Amino acid sequence: MTEEKKRGITVKKTENFSEWFTQICSEQGAQLVDIRYGIQGFIVHRPWAMKVLNRIYTLLEQAVEADGHEPHLFPTVILEDNLTKEAEHAGFIPDVFWVTQAGEHTLEKKWALRPTGETQIYPMYSLWIRSYNDLPYKGYQSRHTTFRHEMTTRPFLRGREFMFFETHDVFATHKEALTQIKVDMQIMDEVIRDKLKVPFIFFRRPQWDKFKGADDTYASDSLLPDGRRLQISSTHDLGHNFAEAFNITFHNKDGKEEFGWQTCFGPGIWRIMACLIGIHGDDTGLILPFDLGPQQIVIIPILKGNDTDEEVKTYCEDLKTALKQYRVIIDDSDNSPGYKYNHWEMKGVPLRIEIGSREAAQGTITLARRLGEKKTTVKQEDLNNAIITLANELDTDIGRRAEAYFKDRIKHAQTKEELIHVIKNHRGFVTVPFCTTNNEGAVCAEHIKADTGGADVCGVPLAHAQEPKKDDVCVQCGKKATVIVYCAKSV
Numbered sequence: 001m002t003e004e005k006k007r008g009i010t011v012k013k014t015e016n017f018s019e020w021f022t023q024i025c026s027e028q029g030a031q032l033v034d035i036r037y038g039i040q041g042f043i044v045h046r047p048w049a050m051k052v053l054n055r056i057y058t059l060l061e062q063a064v065e066a067d068g069h070e071p072h073l074f075p076t077v078i079l080e081d082n083l084t085k086e087a088e089h090a091g092f093i094p095d096v097f098w099v100t101q102a103g104e105h106t107l108e109k110k111w112a113l114r115p116t117g118e119t120q121i122y123p124m125y126s127l128w129i130r131s132y133n134d135l136p137y138k139g140y141q142s143r144h145t146t147f148r149h150e151m152t153t154r155p156f157l158r159g160r161e162f163m164f165f166e167t168h169d170v171f172a173t174h175k176e177a178l179t180q181i182k183v184d185m186q187i188m189d190e191v192i193r194d195k196l197k198v199p200f201i202f203f204r205r206p207q208w209d210k211f212k213g214a215d216d217t218y219a220s221d222s223l224l225p226d227g228r229r230l231q232i233s234s235t236h237d238l239g240h241n242f243a244e245a246f247n248i249t250f251h252n253k254d255g256k257e258e259f260g261w262q263t264c265f266g267p268g269i270w271r272i273m274a275c276l277i278g279i280h281g282d283d284t285g286l287i288l289p290f291d292l293g294p295q296q297i298v299i300i301p302i303l304k305g306n307d308t309d310e311e312v313k314t315y316c317e318d319l320k321t322a323l324k325q326y327r328v329i330i331d332d333s334d335n336s337p338g339y340k341y342n343h344w345e346m347k348g349v350p351l352r353i354e355i356g357s358r359e360a361a362q363g364t365i366t367l368a369r370r371l372g373e374k375k376t377t378v379k380q381e382d383l384n385n386a387i388i389t390l391a392n393e394l395d396t397d398i399g400r401r402a403e404a405y406f407k408d409r410i411k412h413a414q415t416k417e418e419l420i421h422v423i424k425n426h427r428g429f430v431t432v433p434f435c436t437t438n439n440e441g442a443v444c445a446e447h448i449k450a451d452t453g454g455a456d457v458c459g460v461p462l463a464h465a466q467e468p469k470k471d472d473v474c475v476q477c478g479k480k481a482t483v484i485v486y487c488a489k490s491v
């Protein structure tokens, strides 16, 4: 059992979240990634992480396909001319990796490793979209990676190569584009909030914090346990900006040529994973909703080293067969039951079945769930109902914990002094009266950032936005407040 001593998280999540996160991702934790690949910001995803990530991808793919999107896959490289065609979007240039050499040839025109999909996808859209009959055009790209030259990197939070998912839509009218933005938000609610139990707030970003090339950016922010906000999705109202740059036009019913109205939606796969790990996990390991478990149930045979062992093993095999609608694994390794419990708790397996000679002789099953102390013993005929009940209880508990944690991290400040004080002592969002989220507010936001040690103005929430009171003034400039904005330090 020497191996037993090496595994496990040695810090408390509440005391040192950063180190806890590093450990849970690593070999001593849930074995999610390996950062020893040798190039900073490029990491290896291990099987347990891949299975969870694949499940997130599948849920999102199903949701966008149900909304009429069709899959496509574009190459990894983009022509420089295309990358810089939309003037604001060219702001990505400092973050781009370039291919300049192919074998012994120096490329005449260098290629960018895609930092995001717009400038690779839209030149093709301009070839495919001809008439109003082609609209709406809804495409998505999934299970690919994208590249940005980040200076600081952390697994699932910031990488030089990271997992991507993106929809790119073209509509005949702006109204339809705005409706799509609402649908994208519903998809985030259905998949990320309801199924993954990750809480977040939707914001309309201030004008100075929009995506490069967008007219408006709508984004969802979650909060890591250290109180830093993490943007986990964004949908951009691209207006006509890219359509004009890439000549995406269609003939309307009157035969006249018009530019298409575009939106794009990007749930951040990595960052959603970071929330799943960071928000739900505890000092024992990962905690996963039942549907997300790479293995949903682990069966642990308790062997005595006597002649009842064979009976126990056969009983476990029969159970696995009976539970084939779930992802089930039997841990028949030589490790001790205690080691096995710790191992699978670290991995966040939602349910555990323990089978000893008594269960095998009596035809019963003992069940335990992650995030719950008590064990339940049921008869075989009651097993399916017991699994459904325990899985539901687990999911409800995970959701309730996450929502309570999130709610607890929103506070209000009425003055700049209060804001500085609260940001210093409180981890999370702080709401404040503010002059404007139009471009004129950028200066106030800069001052706030400097004076609070890094808090950003995240924007105004789309649901339950508070109205400023009659006498409310901007915490920075003292002008009449027109909005109540959320501020938080960011990852």
Ligand SMILES: [Zn+2]
Pocket (backbone or CB within 6 Å): 434, 435, 436, 441, 444, 474, 475, 476, 477, 478, 479
């Ligand atoms: Zn102001």
